[in-house]
Amino acid sequence: MKYYLLSVIQPSEGTPPSAEALAEIMRNVETFHDELRAAGAWVFAGGLHGPETATVLRPEDEDVLITDGPYAEGKEYLGGLCLIKAPDLDAALEWGRKATRATTLPIEVRPFLHPAED
């Protein structure tokens, strides 16, 4: 088994969905999470506050420098993430397909370096 990170790619601009649409998305995401748990593929998932809430730390000689703001401004940002266990990329992409349908957003699938325990 391998760990895969499903990243939710959130656009920085454009109109956010209506309250009803958002409620439906949240219900669909919850159903998706239930499905992951039932299949034993669940590790962790959660949405993130916007990039304006981000703080960046970086090494500066012996010190650590703290600055406000996201590390990089972009047209998209990481809106949420979902960590899953899957036997191979096809299985991970199948979960990714469900995630993209539930969130109505693009999903990036990336493998972790180290294998998961079965």
Next chain:
Amino acid sequence: MTGAVDVETVFRAEYGRAVSVLVRFLGDIDLAEEAVQDAFATALRDWPRTGVPPSPAGWIITTARNRAIDRLRRESSRDARHAEAARLFAPDTPAEEGPVRDDRLRLIFTCCHPALSLQARVALTLRLLGGLSTARIARAFLVPEPTLAQRLVRAKAKIRDAGIPYRVPRDADLPDRLGGVLAVVYLIFNEGYTGSADLCTEAVRLGRLLAELMPDEPEVTGLLALMLLVESRRPARAGEGGEPVPLPEQDRTRWDRDLIGEGQELVRRCLRRGRPGPYQIQAAINAVHSDAATARATDWSQILRLYDHLMTLAPSPVVALNRAVAVAEVRGPGAALDLVDALDLDGYHVFHAVRADLLRRLGRRAEAVKAYERALAHADGTAERVFLERRLRDLAGGPQV
């Protein structure tokens, strides 16, 4: 025949099979390739002395397997990598539903996985299943060899690291995934059509392999038929300077009758299944052309009906353009020109060449000249340009209308 020639023949015929078996055994493409190359190096050294073994492919696979085991024992650092790879592939790979299929089928689905870039899929397929060297693939696609080598390295790393599985997709995913495989083979064929001819040979070989491994998929048969019928015209489709000779002007006695016979039989066989698809219809269109002893004898109404069908299955501006060519034959150039003028294909030189031809036939010479000039402006190959320039000259020197 010398031993070296025999090894070369066996290499071309069996490299893909040997690599695919070794990938399953070792769970790693690089290790598999090294092992198979080792085995062929041993064959080159030993066969001139010992003679070619009774089952050369079996000998190569056994030798490669033994070499791989030796190598893994010798290089302990490799052991970790092997163990890792084996864990990713072999034990987790669920038992295949349905009959056990050829390893080459697994390999082609891995090489053509949609998570890889199209360029990488093409290069991997030619390298691993076709056994073509990196240098040869690079030459065929006009890219520097280090670029192509890098593309292969990255693609193999992604297969390993992202865990792209080594198996035939389950039935629910098969239509989609098979479409991707056929697209890669047809892309290789089309690259060869205008460029390096050995890519066509390789695409036909891959097409034959797929048709042998998946005899129940009519689109697989359809693609093979299409490639064979197009390939049958190779001897006639280039003039002495390499410039393209259009279908109506080709010397049909130079068409390869064997390929036509085989292609037409395959078209009949797949269409009988009643599950038509774009490759089958395109093959059928080519079969109608192959049936005509002269250009004049072409059954254009049949071709038009097939294009109508193709437009419902896989509509695209290029298909619409080709359909318009058939319309010109059945209903006249005026009707065809109306259709062509409605298409948005300004960057495609064939669009302008077709327009030019229709305008010429309608006697609108000044507009035809302009259209040929636009075609020339968009044509990329020298051979294409020679052809278009000749057309333009013919038009200028022809009788005044």
